[in-house]
Amino acid sequence: MIHFHKISKRYENGNDALLNISFELDQGEITFLTGHSGAGKSTLLKLIMLIERPSGGRLIVCDQDTAKVGRSAIPFYRRQIGMVFQNHQLLFDRTVYDNVALPLIIAGYRPRETGRRVRAALDKVGLLDKENLSPIALSGGEQQRVGIARAVVNKPRILIADEPTGNLDPELSAEIMDLFDQFSQVGVTVLIATHDLGLISRYDHRLLSLDSGQLISDGTDSIAADPHHQIYTGGY
Numbered sequence: 001m002i003h004f005h006k007i008s009k010r011y012e013n014g015n016d017a018l019l020n021i022s023f024e025l026d027q028g029e030i031t032f033l034t035g036h037s038g039a040g041k042s043t044l045l046k047l048i049m050l051i052e053r054p055s056g057g058r059l060i061v062c063d064q065d066t067a068k069v070g071r072s073a074i075p076f077y078r079r080q081i082g083m084v085f086q087n088h089q090l091l092f093d094r095t096v097y098d099n100v101a102l103p104l105i106i107a108g109y110r111p112r113e114t115g116r117r118v119r120a121a122l123d124k125v126g127l128l129d130k131e132n133l134s135p136i137a138l139s140g141g142e143q144q145r146v147g148i149a150r151a152v153v154n155k156p157r158i159l160i161a162d163e164p165t166g167n168l169d170p171e172l173s174a175e176i177m178d179l180f181d182q183f184s185q186v187g188v189t190v191l192i193a194t195h196d197l198g199l200i201s202r203y204d205h206r207l208l209s210l211d212s213g214q215l216i217s218d219g220t221d222s223i224a225a226d227p228h229h230q231i232y233t234g235g236y
């Protein structure tokens with residue numbers, strides 16, 4: 001679903017943020033991404049979102065060579081990816097419903113289909129009864145669940161979360177992780193960037209660790225074991 005093949009990223013000022021990174025995430029896999037501040041986590045997520053482009057290597061997402069996704073195709077490309085942020089990035093002058101509906105409105109869905117999908121997403125995160133409230137009236141954990149509903153309302157194939165439990169206590173973090181597990185079980189590939197070693201240790205998920213732009217460990221050693229890797233690398 002996501003294949004980094006010898007990816008490097010050097011910013012214009014000469015900063016090497018990622019160095020020769022290779023790994024592959026399968027459909028429905030749930031993976032943590034960790035590393036010190038400045039290790040390259042955000043850069044890696046930005047490459048998947050096509051907010052930044054690699055300086056070298058090949059990045060395949062949902063069977064698409066991202067180098068071939070031109071600027072005008074980026075909005076369509078991004079519909080395959082849901083994004084969850086630490087600070088939720090919700091609009092407090094809109095209702096919960098409106099916040100979750102936003103990606104569908106941008107994508108041009110009709111009101112009836114929008115309503116159906118928004119309510120399905122809110123039901124999934126247990127917030128159907130809060131649709132008319134402002135997010136400001138919700139707890140931190142509930143706000144994060146609104147953010148998750150908004151991220152999945154488009155039925156993305158990939159869910160990327162950047163410090164999704166940063167402000168939450170362990171109990172609420174577990175609720176958020178349960179939701180991610182449910183999405184992975186229906187085939188969504190989930191990548192969670194986090195500094196939270198406590199969170200990582202409570203789960204048995206694959207762990208990618210970055211250090212100064214290098215991938216220093218991959219919890220499953222799946223790069224060597226994965227037969228697809230041979231197929232992809234053969235042609236590059």
Ligand SMILES: Nc1ncnc2c1ncn2[C@@H]1O[C@H](COP(=O)(O)OP(=O)(O)OP(=O)(O)O)[C@@H](O)[C@H]1O
Binds near residue numbers: 015040041044
């Ligand atoms: N736009 C940019 N221009 C130049 N250098 C950048 C840019 N963005 C990030 N960097 C540099 O790239 C390296 C990796 O940064 P990145 O933000 O990816 O790390 P991170 O692991 O996400 O850190 P944090 O956990 O603090 O968010 C750092 O040295 C950073 O200073």
